[in-house]
Amino acid sequence: MTKALRDQCENECVAQDCFGINVTEVLKKRLADIRSATTVFDLLVGKPRPILENGDELFVLELADQYLIKFSANHVSNPRLVNDQIDWSKIYRIKILGIEK
Numbered sequence: 001m002t003k004a005l006r007d008q009c010e011n012e013c014v015a016q017d018c019f020g021i022n023v024t025e026v027l028k029k030r031l032a033d034i035r036s037a038t039t040v041f042d043l044l045v046g047k048p049r050p051i052l053e054n055g056d057e058l059f060v061l062e063l064a065d066q067y068l069i070k071f072s073a074n075h076v077s078n079p080r081l082v083n084d085q086i087d088w089s090k091i092y093r094i095k096i097l098g099i100e101k
Contacts, residue, residue: 001096008099019067026064029100034061034071040088045093050088057086057098070097 007014009031015024030046037043046061046069053070060068071094073079079090 005026005096005098009096014098019063020065022064023067023099027067027069030061030063030069034094039091041093059088059094063099066101067099069099070101072097 001009008018009015009027009087012024012028019027026046033043034047040048040059044060046063048059048061051058051060051070056072058070058072060070062068066098073086073088074093074095076090079087081087
């Protein structure tokens with residue numbers, strides 16, 4: 001996570017300057033949801049879903065105003081299914097990669 005991204009996630013004023021009030025309010029809720037979830041399957045709002053981007057398996061949550069928060073699995077050795085895809089049911093460590101439209 002870059003310093004700018006960390007600031008956006010940890011500092012409400014920075015987030016509001018970057019994304020506006022609506023997105024910031026939803027971002028705070030989604031970050032709280034992520035912190036309290038045991039796995040991504042505990043995330044019930046924001047239309048959580050896995051995506052494939054540049055060959056990487058990521059997960060996204062919708063915020064507001066067409067913004068998404070993207071994150072990846074962040075284990076030393078990510079649990080895998082027999083088809084070599086990430087086993088998201090066993091992921092409990094993530095890395096936030098970005099907040100973007």
